[in-house]
Amino acid sequence: MAYMKDSGNGVRGSVTRTGAVATAGEAANVNEVTDNSQPLLEIKNLHVHYGQVHALKGIDLEVRAGEIVTLLGANGAGKSTTIMAIMGLLKPTSGSIMFAGESITGMEAHAISRKGIGLSPEGRRVLGSLTVRENLLLGGYARKDRKAVDHDLERWLSVFPRLGDRVQQMAWTLSGGEQQMLAIARALMGKPRLLLLDEPSLGMAPLIIESMRETIRAISEQEQMTVLLVEQNVDLALRLATRGYVLALGQIVYSGLRSELRNSEAVQTAYLGEASQS
Numbered sequence: 001m002a003y004m005k006d007s008g009n010g011v012r013g014s015v016t017r018t019g020a021v022a023t024a025g026e027a028a029n030v031n032e033v034t035d036n037s038q039p040l041l042e043i044k045n046l047h048v049h050y051g052q053v054h055a056l057k058g059i060d061l062e063v064r065a066g067e068i069v070t071l072l073g074a075n076g077a078g079k080s081t082t083i084m085a086i087m088g089l090l091k092p093t094s095g096s097i098m099f100a101g102e103s104i105t106g107m108e109a110h111a112i113s114r115k116g117i118g119l120s121p122e123g124r125r126v127l128g129s130l131t132v133r134e135n136l137l138l139g140g141y142a143r144k145d146r147k148a149v150d151h152d153l154e155r156w157l158s159v160f161p162r163l164g165d166r167v168q169q170m171a172w173t174l175s176g177g178e179q180q181m182l183a184i185a186r187a188l189m190g191k192p193r194l195l196l197l198d199e200p201s202l203g204m205a206p207l208i209i210e211s212m213r214e215t216i217r218a219i220s221e222q223e224q225m226t227v228l229l230v231e232q233n234v235d236l237a238l239r240l241a242t243r244g245y246v247l248a249l250g251q252i253v254y255s256g257l258r259s260e261l262r263n264s265e266a267v268q269t270a271y272l273g274e275a276s277q278s
């Protein structure tokens with residue numbers, strides 16, 4: 001099974017399932033989609049405040065192993081807040097976040113990252129004055145098995161050939177699309193079981209978005225990676241995710257399968273709501 005063609009920022013080469021578990025000795029991905037399994041991520045009645053601002057007003061959300069689930073919503077709905085709370089970058093006021101059957105509510109970000117959650121943050125946040133290689137190594141800093149880290153570094157550089165070609169370049173010299181790929185690859189370097197992607201398509205040209213869609217799909221399928229994808233690009237999100245949630249003003253106003261979301265008034269309203277505000 002090969003990753004798709006190299007289309008601009010795309011991926012080429014192939015990563016086999018065997019390749020995916022070649023770094024034995026560390027936690028293996030055992031992400032099988034089974035309906036009655038415990039969710040990999042389970043959020044219950046989550047509230048988050050920024051001072052007086054009540055940004056999340058009791059949201060419930062779950063992601064099962066192997067799924068790509070999308071979180072949709074207009075600007076300011078609370079999508080990044082949700083992602084940052086999962087990652088431990090914001091402390092919830094109340095509610096619970098369970099990961100792999102264990103509470104991670106209120107844990108520090110580095111501990112959550114060690115549990116197996118990786119984040120590609122909104123705005124990419126790559127370190128411009130470090131090289132591509134250094135950025136990637138930062139993503140794997142918490143892992144103890146250095147050989148496995150080196151192996152994964154080479155693997156991701158071959159999966160993202162544009163990064164492979166620029167491994168000694170400072171990250172600031174990369175295009176926006178390349179920086180996004182770097183942010184995703186950096187998150188993957190932590191060997192996560194759950195990948196959080198916060199608006200990966202933001203500010204990108206259609207061709208690059210297309211290429212990124214194929215990359216995310218390939219990673220999900222071939223690494224059996226579980227993904228929570230935040231997007232304002234509904235078309236992209238619903239081509240990748242099998243189901244999703246719609247956030248509006250800090251509350252989940254709709255959830256459903258891809259087909260339901262495509263025809264959902266909640267989705268339209270969420271985005272029309274944004275259009276009428278701006």
Ligand SMILES: Nc1ncnc2c1ncn2[C@@H]1O[C@H](COP(=O)(O)OP(=O)(O)O)[C@@H](O)[C@H]1O
Binds near residue numbers: 050073075078081
């Ligand atoms: N650092 C902050 N301080 C105060 N309010 C914030 C802060 N960050 C976000 N907010 C508010 O929280 C709400 C949700 O923001 P955010 O999660 O960034 O939305 P989204 O990612 O869906 O665009 C918005 O009303 C936003 O203004």
Ligand SMILES: [Mg+2]
Binds near residue numbers: 079080122
């Ligand atoms: Mg956001």
